[in-house]
Amino acid sequence: MPRSLWPWAAVLLVLAVMAAAPSLFTGIDPDAADLDAPLRPPSAEHWLGTDQNGRDLYARIVYGARPSLLIGTGAVLLALAAGVLIGVAAAQLGRVADQVLSRSLDVVMSVPGLLLVFLVVAVLGPGGGTAAIGLAVVSMPGFARVARGEVIRLRSAQYVEAAHGFGWSRAQVVARHVLPNAAGPVLALATVSLGAMIVASSSLSFVGLGPRPPTAEWGAMLSESREFLALAWWPAVFPGVAITVAVLAVTFVGQHLNRRVEGRHS
């Protein structure tokens, strides 16, 4: 990894630890309201100030890492799993299955993403899990298409043909040669999507379709800060910076990993 990426890798590590064990970073309860101290600017006592309910913003950002990052990550993992399954099925199960699955994907893709997420959340009820599912539904067709394309490309590869000649069954050939060699482009899409999904999950929370309050979530915190923007800048700026830094770190490190994978395959 080039030296210039080390800080971003460190940020990613810190964020991961923060999401896993927030109490290591702060002893303050993120939900403890101090109504006598609303909208206090950053100070020695409250490093990043307090919000309108007098809750410590630093603690809320630390505790907010988990829901904020988990929804996006979960959405990508769900989309990856479902997309690869559908894509491989479309490529392997014959023409009829391919037509049915591919046209269904087209239908999903033709519905505006935002509308689709609203629909899923409306049916399942708002919350972190449903937000992740909604985002996964929207991004799944992309994974399915890439996976299908890769499998079709590899299906006619000579080494796959040769493997059939050794007497492997079709499932064995897929597991031994097709999936591992298709992984590169699919994982590349996953790392690229992760940043976008984190932003998208924050946006959902911003409009109130994410985890229910009082859960600390960066997008929700941004949303709450809006009313008081004229009085206090810190409740808006710090969660915003947290989102930006997290997305940049995920993107830079992800791009680097992609280049590594590409280099290995070419």
Place this chain on the structure above:
Amino acid sequence: MTPAGPLVAVRDLTVRFPVRHGMVEAVRGVSFRVDRGQVVAIVGESGSGKSVTARSLAGLAGDGARVGAAELTFDGVDLREVRGRAWRALRGRRVGFVLQDALGSLDPLRRVGAEVAEPLRAHRIVPGRQVDAEVVRLLGEAGIPAPESRARQYPHQLSGGLRQRALIASALAARPDLLIADEPTTALDATVQRQVLALLRERVGDGTAVLLISHDLGVVAEIADHVYVMKDGLFVEDGPAAAVLESPSHPYTRTLVGAVAGHGRGARPAGSAEPRSAGTAREVLRAEGLVKRYTLPGRGEFTAVEDVSVTVGAGETLGVVGESGSGKTTLGRLLMGLLEPDAGRVLLDGRPWDGLRGAERRAARRGVQMIYQHPLSSFDPRYTARQILEEPLRADGTPREERDRRVASLLEHVGLAPDVLDRRARELSGGQRQRLAIARALAPAPQVIVCDEPVSALDAPIQAQVLDVLTDVQERLGVAYVFVSHDLGVIRRLSHRVVVMKDGRVVESGELEKVFDHPEHPYTKALIDAVPRFAWRSSGVSSGGSKRGASVTGA
């Protein structure tokens, strides 16, 4: 302009490329000249630096290349001083390029006519209104039938030979003084190759100079006036073509010439497999009345294989000859049971493919293996040589201890050292890769191996080695080959019996000597006639297989 001086003069040319640690010197000080109306050939194996040498003349040596020379002139212009825009005035206009891979050199999204028109427009050779007419004239001149309609087609709609001729038409469009032809006929079949060479020769008659880069001494012997032999970035020998090829003085040239002579004229090496007539060997593979059709969107049906019947005996080699598009490869896949025929059937050891299902069929697959033209693409890119060899053994459930022993013996059969095992295929040389492919094909102990142009991507000396491995393996293990190739020399060297295919049909078949020495079908005669004649045929140079005497070119 100094028409009297040489067109190209090069003295002490060096080309270096930066690599991770320092520089690699691809060309290490070569000097040569090309005169107008002359064909100068640089021959050598791939990696000898011959292409880089030629490309330096057009400023296209490659990314980061450092080109140095005591003298580097083209028609009096000092190429060392040429930069940026000035190169563009030379390329296409004064120096034309023809590369080996015509499909890769033509833009797939542009019609052939547009490709040929490009240099005409770029250099304003003819007024805009006349471009279309000039394109048609050029295509016609390049020997393309019906040039008006061909100009409106896309590269993928043209056969390999037509594409190569279109590329030559495009390179010659601006009437360049120098044509650099880098392996212009390597991908072509014998009859097409002959037409392309005739076209080049014709242009030389008009005063164009040709710098020919090739590893094919047959081609070089056919048209070159002067030959430079290149090895490891240096010229080891040069002189008039006839002199160099007939009495090579450098040992390396002798290997090159020997390798070609060996595969060009020798029949099977003496002593390998006593002559057998068809029917005496136990039959292992039989195809009866195979038909395979493809439906092309919007263009009706295309018959790839039409009523083909062949038999292969144990330990025998059946040569399948034909040009590209003659259905050779489809036949190979039908024999392997990878494709279902539309009619007819294939029997392996007396059992038809279509009677086998599921696990039975998968087990039977092991009986027919395949060796591909490009071994690299037949290996999983993630695998090391060891994993590649172990895979078929895992597939048939060979126990672990047994596998190591088998891998060692496979390596021994194909003459590979055990230290290749931990390398990936792309880290091996072309010859090593094909040996590895042979070893892998042998691993399931097949009765038949289908070889699809297995040596056509290799340099002549390496070709000879790989063919030796194949012959050796056959003698030791008694495996039968179905050997598909457009190269008659290779077919002759390995086959016991041959079938000649054209447009999906077998036009002639029989014992090797009968078909090659007394061809009956006009197409077979044309194929055999089209093989470049080796000027040094009478010389004593050969790699041992020439006792049977009969030459490919016939009487």
